[in-house]
Amino acid sequence: MNSGRFITLEGGEGAGKSTQLRALAAALRARGLEVVETREPGGSEGAEAIRALLLTGGADRWSPRAEALLFAAARADHVEKTIRPALTRGAWVLSDRFLDSSRAYQGQGELSDADILTLHRIGSAGFLPDRTLLLTLPDEEAISRAKARDGDAADRIGGRANDFHRAVAAAFTRFASEETDRVHAVDASGPTDAVTARLLEAIEDLLP
Structure with a gap:
């Protein structure tokens, strides 16, 4: 049986994570x-029940x-019920966002990166992906894509001010520079097929 791998796709709003996850x-x-x-x-x-609580409301x-x-x-529930069982049977798991999104989005202001990592250690025993693919775009292009996707219907996190999303992008960039073995930045600009090819190249060393 092939060894399962856990790959996460990260990035700010409008980076194309969902599209690229399906293509990958x-x-x-x-x-x-x-x-x-x-x-x-x-x-x-x-x-999913918690998702509804998080992304709706004021x-x-x-x-x-x-x-x-x-x-x-x-x-914690996602890791226990979905990710670990799939890896155990040898499947590859691709996730649209994981821990690094919490670090980038919630690890600002009142909470530090260390706080978020502590919560992750308690909830998910510090479990990390084999590879994190960070999709990168210039700020203005990302904002434009997100606006085209959501219009005026962004969720309560996606709809936050542009300054907040710029800070999120800066946090992701920092993770990629500090954790080079796990986090690989991938240019998300250009045709979909070209981006997918870049993602495949970024995990080539993990493929059987």
């Missing part, structure tokens, strides 16, 4: 691999601390 999954299946496509928040029954529905705890709880 198709490319891996074409190589004969079993692939599980999942997302955060969500990916298991309990985590901007002030949750305090920063409550929001971080909810994300950590959703992730």
Whole structure:
């Protein structure tokens, strides 16, 4: 049996994570691999219920601390119920967002990166992906893509101010520079097929 691998796609709003996750999954299946496509928040029954709480309602529905705890709880269920069982049977798991999104989005202001990592250690035993693919775009292009996708219907996190999303992008860039073995930045500009090829190249060393 092939060894399962856990790959996460990260990046700010409008980077194309969902589109590329589907394309990457198709490319891996074409190589004969079993692939599980999942997302955060969500990916298991309990985590999907928490997702509905997190992404709906007013901007002030949750305090920063409550929001971080909810994300950590959703992730704990996701890891236990979906990710680890799939890896155990040898599947590849592709997730649209994971821990690094919590670090980038919730690890600002009241909470530090260390706080988010502590919650992850408690909730998910510090479990990390084999490879994190960070899709990067210039700020203005990302904002334009997100606007075209969501119009005026962005969720309570995606709809935050542009300054917030720029800070998120800066945090992702920092993770890629500090954790070069795990986090690989991938240019998300240009045709979809070209981006998918870059993603495949970034995981080539993990492929059987």
